[in-house]
Amino acid sequence: MAALDAAHQNLLRTLAPEVLGILCRRTKDFAAAEDAVQEALVAAAQQWPAEGLPAHPRAWLLQVASRRLTDEARMAIARRAREQIVVSLVPAEEQVVVGADDGAEVLDDDSLALLFMCCHPSLSPASAIALTLRAVAGLTTAEIGRAFLVPEATMAQRISRAKQAIKDSAVGFERPGPEVFAARLDAVMHVLYLLFSEGYAASSGDAVVRTDLSGEALRVTRLLHRLVPDEPEVSGLLALLLLTDARRAARTGPGGELVPLDQQDRSLWDRRAIAEGVALLDAALPLGRPGPYQLQAAVAALHDEAPDAAHTDWPQILALYEVLRGLSDNPMVELNHAIATAMVYGPAAGLTLLDQLAGDARLAGTHRLDAVRAHLMERAGDAAGAIALYRRAAGRTASVVEREYLLAHAARLQDGLA
């Protein structure tokens, strides 16, 4: 069987949320519509390579998915009819009418409603991510399972439980009203950010080929940005993902080992992604509605635009973290703020700030505080103290590559002492 080429695959996955959006609006049954669209996607992947691309791909998908839904409805009616003679007044085939392609504006509204539904705050982040990947990004359950290194059956169960949760909580398929819009948009952005981070962490893993989750996060964030172009934080999020992903090729060495920012080969950075991220930020910041994503993107831009590590504009980065601290209560921001302080005022100043963080329950027992402290102690010339903390951090991280990086770093310092 011929396989679908990359361009058609891409087309299929762009159309998937649109078709699903139309069906959701018409049937008000997300779970059934989602199943029908998945079946239509499978049918397309099988038939298009053999029979050629249909003249109207979206209408084709819509028709196939609608037919599945109608068949389902008919079977459900038949089941009920056997038990009690109650027949719907509206014939099943008329419940889903395949019309002409809906206008672009309606399609966009549907796509946005779909995103809001999949990233509803009542879902756990893991469920929201899985559902977004299937319903919005158009990935198959098998692909999503591979991305998270779980069996397909496990992922199928996770997705169907997420769909059930949506049903139970009666989350509407609609654009949220103005009073909750900001909060719901925050939830969507948070899910996309987590999805990106998941991929970014996984991309450093070795032989295993995992679905490119960072790429998927970028794709869906681009969609969100197209749908909500006037929201500076959405621009900020897209900029942040682009400016971070731009360094991907330089993040790992030939053996899959982690390469820290200051040692990366900057010629490997993706200049086009950096330019796009900076342009987005330049358009968003003057709107005067700063937020955590815009500020983090601004930090990433300063790193990306420095010709080398020594020329990083640390005073500016420190200033950005000062603003970020005022906006959110996030221990990771505090850690980065301490690092920036150390880069501007010396390691002792950074270590003083870390001492104040020692009591933060959110950091207790995590490897990050240890790793940052070790780094600053090393800079301050306390190699023995740094080695002990690097090793403790290595024992606490759940990431294999990070553990190897921390152990290797400690070993090199130890070699220097001997």
Add this chain to the structure above:
Amino acid sequence: MKYMLMMNAPGNGPYQIASWPHQDLVRHIQFMKSFAKKLTAAGELVTAEGLSGPDQAKRVRAGNDGKPITDGVFPEAKEFLAGYWIVQVDSAERAYQIAAEASAAPGKGGAPLNMPIEVREVMSAPPSDWEQ
């Protein structure tokens, strides 16, 4: 047939490799990586996982109310599971061969560790006609 190959690390403190010189550490990690790659290429690797250190381990029991009672740090332990491979092979002998290869992973100074690898067959589902 599937076998689980378990690598046990001595003691209950942090893993010994944490205190090795840089060169030895890197050699050991490279060995483990290429070992996994080789098993994958041979179609024998089902899964492999490394576990975080004993100092992070907890022992859990249900209390009378069914709630978890956790218990940490095990001074009495002589060795600890550090990681495992599950391989699919045609014979027990092949599983032992793979285990021996893992056992000889390079240690300090590059000398083979010859650490003990516990080999256990993974139970399989009954054949489909079992009930007939």
